[in-house]
Amino acid sequence: MTEEPAVLHTTGDDVLSITLNRPETLNALTPGQREDIIRLLSEASATAATRAVVITGTGRGFCAGADLRGTATTGERAPGDVARTLRTGAQRLISAVLDCEKPVLAAVNGTAAGLGAHLAFACDLVLAARSARFIEVFVRRGLVPDGGGAYLLPRLIGPQRAKELMFFGDALTAADAERLGLVNRVVPDDELEKTATEWAHRLATGPTRALALTKHLVNASLDTDRATAFAAEAAAQEINMTTADAREGVRSFVERRGAEFTGH
Template sequence: FCAGQDLKEAIDPEGPEIEEIVRKHFNPIIQKIRGIEKPVIAAVNGVAAGAGANLALACDIVVATKSAGFIQAFSKIGLIPDSGGTYFLPRLIGLPRATAIMITGETVSAEKAESMGMIYAVYEDFEFEKTAFKLAQTIASMPTKVLGYTKKLLYQTFNNSLEEQLSLEAETQALSAISEDHKEGIQAFLEKRAPQFTGK
């Protein structure tokens, strides 16, 4: 999937400073994934290590092959996790597990990652491409504007009180209710047909 930073570049005395690499290259990618108003799927087919693991965890839905693995390898080379790892992993699996995984640098199998709630689903290697693509097609055929609203609400929930979240839900539901996709969804339901959403 992704091995993170090029370690040869990291030890090159003529290479860029690591802070510059993280701030200018890694962080903007993570922020764009989280900021885009559409669901982003990571299809992990192989090893996701270091910043590569955290790139996957930044995505909204993560699926993986049975043979895939996630490695927070930073501690093994004398670095701390970056690319949002210390943000995403504790929120996904809890602080005790995240701490152990990040400190030990253990490889987490796809099946273990799924059982811990780190990722959404694990598919057989031989059917992975077809199954992951089908998931992407299904989501792309849905009311994507409203899915973007849902994504935004989900990521705001950790910073809000229940009252604040309920208020945001009410405001956002009002926006959803005036969307063309909502009208199409209701019409399709009444006509007993599949809706044809446009993302508007």
């Protein structure tokens, strides 16, 4: 019997679905899985027929973080080894989500810990099953948060809340994550897939280039001053007005009908 891939991916209705598929490990990420996700996100950006992306997991876990089994904890390291591993590994994964030119939706079906939590938080929208849990697990292992955690969390919930989660490493329920602003919506477990499909369809039928430009503006806004942000906004609007979807949007308003966007 052929073993299933560790990362499943399907495309339908202009939506790329990426599913982590190592349920026996709560979908702890291997380097191979990480590279598959990075490649798929890069391809999604360059593929006109892909207009939205969903990331989820099989079984009881969304992603339990990086799979540390087999990772050497003793022996000599060359200077820069750890930093280099992070730059080329976990940080590339988070950057791939943030830089993807299509909206990325996380459908968190279970435990999201460490890098797995940051993978979800890097997504543009986050749906969580009621049974989902988010854990900044690094402190429990005597580690510094990586995978962009100290960048993402303060921007989402402020520095004090971010420090609380990272200093104590307590499990955060889906409801508490929603209350803090880490999750857009919590749904019953048996409605997660249905809701994710509905949201992805709405994204995939939207003005794709406008969404990409909006994503870039929002992601960059917290790292820049007002003058730069306003200049970027004006430039994005200038670029977007050359698209067919922008022309369709204006025309549909004038004609008093719903817009039909094609992603061009």
